[in-house]
Amino acid sequence: MNKPLVLAQFGCGYWGPNLLRNFSVLPDCSVKYVVDKSADRRAFVERNFPRTRGVESCNGVLDDPEIDAIIIATPAETHFSLAKQALHAGKHIFVEKPLATRASEVDDLA
Numbered sequence: 001m002n003k004p005l006v007l008a009q010f011g012c013g014y015w016g017p018n019l020l021r022n023f024s025v026l027p028d029c030s031v032k033y034v035v036d037k038s039a040d041r042r043a044f045v046e047r048n049f050p051r052t053r054g055v056e057s058c059n060g061v062l063d064d065p066e067i068d069a070i071i072i073a074t075p076a077e078t079h080f081s082l083a084k085q086a087l088h089a090g091k092h093i094f095v096e097k098p099l100a101t102r103a104s105e106v107d108d109l110a
Contacts, residue, residue, distance in 0.1 A: 008033040008061045010082055011074035012041045015096050019073050024049055033061050062089040072096060080105040
C-alpha cells in the first residue's frame with residue numbers, strides 16, 4: 001500500500017472550496033491545512049472539513065515534512081511567488097489557472 005498523499009491548500013475563496021472538497025474525498029489523500037488570511041474562510045474550512053486545520057499564514061506549512069504537495073488557489077498575481085516558494089521547499093504543486101501572469105515566470109518555474 002502506498003503512503004497517503006498529504007496536501008496543504010493556499011486560499012479558500014472562489015475556487016478554493018471546490019478544490020478542497022474534491023481533494024478531501026480522494027482515497028489515500030488528505031488536506032492537512034488550508035491557509036487563508038480570512039478568519040471567516042478558516043472557520044468555514046474547520047466547520048465543513050473537520051480533518052483540515054485552517055491557518056492564517058504559510059509559515060510552518062512549507063516546512064512541515066508531512067506535506068507532499070501544495071494546492072494554490074489564491075489570486076492570480078500570487079501564483080508565481082507561492083509556487084516558487086513551494087517548489088524551493090521540495091513540494092509538488094497544483095496551481096489553479098493561470099500558473100503565472102507572465103511567460104517569463106512560467107519559464108522560471110519550469
